[in-house]
Amino acid sequence: MPAAPTFPARRRWPSGIRIVDGAVSTWTAVVLAFLYAPIVVLVAYSFNQSRLNIVWQGFTFEWYRQVLQNSPLLRAAQNSLVIAVVSTLLSVLLGTVGAWLLHRYRFAGARTLQTLVAVPMVMPEILMGISLLILFATVGMGLGFTAVIIGHVTFSFPFVLVAVQARLRGLDPAMEEAALDLGATPLQAFWLVIVPCLRPAIVAGALMAFTLSWDELIVTFFTTSAASATLPIRVFGMAKVGLNPMLNALSAIFILATIAFVFFSDYLRKLSR
Amino acid sequence: MATMVHLRGVTKRFGTFDAVRDVSLEVGAGEFLTLLGPSGCGKTTLLRLMAGFEAPTVGTVEIGGQDVTRLPPYRRPVNQVFQSYALFPHLTVAENVGFGLRMQRVAAAEGQARVREALALVSLDGLDARRPHQLSGGQRQRVALARALVCRPKVLLLDEPLSALDAKLRRAMQLELKRLQRQLGITFVFVTHDQEEALTMSDRIAIVHEGRIEQLGTAHEIYHRPATRFAADFVGQANLLEARVLLQDEAQVRVSVTGGLELTVPRAAWPAGAMKALIAMRPEKVHVSRLANPAAAPAAAATNLFEARIEEEIFQGATDQLVIVTATGTRLSVVVANESAYGEIFHAGDHVSCALHADDLVVVPAE
Ligand SMILES: Nc1ncnc2c1ncn2[C@@H]1O[C@H](COP(=O)(O)OP(=O)(O)OP(=O)(O)O)[C@@H](O)[C@H]1O
Numbered sequence: 293m294p295a296a297p298t299f300p301a302r303r304r305w306p307s308g309i310r311i312v313d314g315a316v317s318t319w320t321a322v323v324l325a326f327l328y329a330p331i332v333v334l335v336a337y338s339f340n341q342s343r344l345n346i347v348w349q350g351f352t353f354e355w356y357r358q359v360l361q362n363s364p365l366l367r368a369a370q371n372s373l374v375i376a377v378v379s380t381l382l383s384v385l386l387g388t389v390g391a392w393l394l395h396r397y398r399f400a401g402a403r404t405l406q407t408l409v410a411v412p413m414v415m416p417e418i419l420m421g422i423s424l425l426i427l428f429a430t431v432g433m434g435l436g437f438t439a440v441i442i443g444h445v446t447f448s449f450p451f452v453l454v455a456v457q458a459r460l461r462g463l464d465p466a467m468e469e470a471a472l473d474l475g476a477t478p479l480q481a482f483w484l485v486i487v488p489c490l491r492p493a494i495v496a497g498a499l500m501a502f503t504l505s506w507d508e509l510i511v512t513f514f515t516t517s518a519a520s521a522t523l524p525i526r527v528f529g530m531a532k533v534g535l536n537p538m539l540n541a542l543s544a545i546f547i548l549a550t551i552a553f554v555f556f557s558d559y560l561r562k563l564s565r
Numbered sequence: 566m567a568t569m570v571h572l573r574g575v576t577k578r579f580g581t582f583d584a585v586r587d588v589s590l591e592v593g594a595g596e597f598l599t600l601l602g603p604s605g606c607g608k609t610t611l612l613r614l615m616a617g618f619e620a621p622t623v624g625t626v627e628i629g630g631q632d633v634t635r636l637p638p639y640r641r642p643v644n645q646v647f648q649s650y651a652l653f654p655h656l657t658v659a660e661n662v663g664f665g666l667r668m669q670r671v672a673a674a675e676g677q678a679r680v681r682e683a684l685a686l687v688s689l690d691g692l693d694a695r696r697p698h699q700l701s702g703g704q705r706q707r708v709a710l711a712r713a714l715v716c717r718p719k720v721l722l723l724d725e726p727l728s729a730l731d732a733k734l735r736r737a738m739q740l741e742l743k744r745l746q747r748q749l750g751i752t753f754v755f756v757t758h759d760q761e762e763a764l765t766m767s768d769r770i771a772i773v774h775e776g777r778i779e780q781l782g783t784a785h786e787i788y789h790r791p792a793t794r795f796a797a798d799f800v801g802q803a804n805l806l807e808a809r810v811l812l813q814d815e816a817q818v819r820v821s822v823t824g825g826l827e828l829t830v831p832r833a834a835w836p837a838g839a840m841k842a843l844i845a846m847r848p849e850k851v852h853v854s855r856l857a858n859p860a861a862a863p864a865a866a867a868t869n870l871f872e873a874r875i876e877e878e879i880f881q882g883a884t885d886q887l888v889i890v891t892a893t894g895t896r897l898s899v900v901v902a903n904e905s906a907y908g909e910i911f912h913a914g915d916h917v918s919c920a921l922h923a924d925d926l927v928v929v930p931a932e
């Protein structure tokens with residue numbers, strides 16, 4: 293082996309690694325600042341006495357009090373929650389069972405179905421909204437909770453289906469056979485063995501479906517009635533009229549809830565592994 | 566011996582390909598039968614036909630005297646140990662083993678007792694609360710075995726259950742499986758492509774080749790009396806030589822084999838009326854000794870004597886494999902005990918004399 297070349301013991305520049313390190317941390321800091329500065333400003337101004345966002349007049353909880361006393365807003369938040377929970381449950385059911393049927397059974401049109409199922413994921417929401425509206429009008433179904441939930445399930449169950457399918461592809465086919473061999477009927481095998489094996493994918497899909505439903509605006513806009521208006525719809529309506537410090541307070545609450553949700557979903561994912 | 570598994574004229578077609586072709590097979594109650602054959606020959610398919618994961622295209626499957634051809638797997642009195650073990654990852658060892666009993670709605674107390682008993686049977690006591698991913702490969706294998714045995718199947722199907730274990734553990738498990746099978750008296754149908762494993766464990770071996778059963782017999786019969794060229798070639802090592810009749814009388818047939826070597830074969834072993842056949846010569850049946858020491862050869866008993874030159878010597882641990890070439894040019898592979906203080910040492914280039922008992926030659930009818 294040739295002798296390692298020796299370098300002069302002179303250090304005028306940081307080593308390559310340190311330069312890269314420095315660059316990466318600066319870059320990270322800039323990106324984080326860019327992402328979070330608006331949020332920090334927003335939260336800060338939610339405590340501002342002034343009705344105008346630009347001048348600081350003093351600290352207050354007034355806007356939070358207003359939000360919590362604004363019954364239409366609270367009502368909308370409740371609607372959002374109900375719609376998100378119900379559509380998530382339906383999406384999980386449809387997506388999981390659908391993925392299993394597509395994976396397990398060969399039938400005519402399976403490939404076409406597979407493609408059709410993926411369409412809502414890429415279709416512009418405005419088109420989905422309009423087409424759902426036309427559909428409901430055609431069949432004579434009134435707008436409201438049911439319509440909104442159907443709309444949300446339409447675009448969120450494919451996400452569950454795709455997540456579950458990916459997991460199914462990695463699942464040992466002997467798993468189901470072992471269950472059948474031990475005396476489980478196909479239904480028992482699915483429920484007692486396959487579903488538990490799919491749990492991480494189901495949880496991931498459910499979180500996705502919930503998030504999609506929770507902040508959905510466009511499809512909801514086309515399918516909702518006044519009674520079923522969700523939080524995004526209300527906020528959108530308020531913002532159109534003019535920026536209101538109440539929106540800052542509402543957003544701050546939202547952010548807090550989102551952070552809590554992220555931690556909760558992380559916990560769920562760890563649990564399901 | 567009562568018949569436990571009975572396949573009658575079973576064919577399994579996938580698309581246009583026959584994975585199993587007109588197989589008829591009877592497995593006796595309490596028998597250890599091994600399906601032995603190369604990859605892709607249809608062993609797994611045969612097992613799946615018994616388990617109920619595949620339905621035969623033609624033919625019927627009977628288990629314990631009952632026609633189960635149309636019964637789904639969960640109604641058949643058989644259980645399987647899968648090659649991948651297929652343990653349920655979300656259940657503990659005890660829950661895995663208890664799964665079959667839960668499906669049969671066995672009462673909780675009795676179920677627990679049977680699970681404990683099954684775990685003890687495979688020496689896994691104390692691991693009940695573990696999850697499959699917390700077990701070693703060998704332990705998982707035992708859980709899979711306990712999970713199948715706890716259901717008290719009439720037939721236990723095992724699809725290459727030992728192939729994921731290392732050589733040493735594999736040997737230990739072979740003996741243990743055999744012991745368990747004797748102790749429980751359950752019929753085992755065991756699939757493997759490892760001929761040594763098959764010879765060690767089985768009461769009978771079925772040689773499977775291209776979807777057919779080529780030969781069915783005891784380990785002894787399969788090894789010493791292979792019925793076909795494939796069987797001779799697949800099980801153990803064999804010198805396969807084309808033989809042509811030179812002379813024959815009431816007791817013996819004198820043949821010339823590939824390369825020109827002349828051998829004598831007992832009349833009874835030669836297919837009646839045939840002028841050509843195949844001779845399988847096991848490498849360890851050829852007795853090799855030094856030319857200078859002809860007395861060492863058991864010449865009295867051996868009918869075939871010839872001289873040869875050692876072309877190659879391959880060290881194999883306990884034995885030495887020699888490639889020898891006879892004066893006429895027949896090339897043979899022979900095995901001798903490895904050098905010891907008493908034994909003779911052979912090297913490439915040495916001239917040796919060989920003795921071979923006529924009864925040790927296996928004649929396989931030419932196809
Ligand atoms: N579901 C199937 N569809 C089409 N062909 C199949 C199917 N299952 C098995 N085969 C074919 O049938 C033949 C026998 O397969 P089988 O799995 O029984 O072989 P094997 O003897 O178990 O082989 P190995 O030792 O590799 O496991 C193979 O050629 C295989 O490709």
Ligand SMILES: [Mg+2]
Binds near residue numbers: 608724
């Ligand atoms: Mg196989």
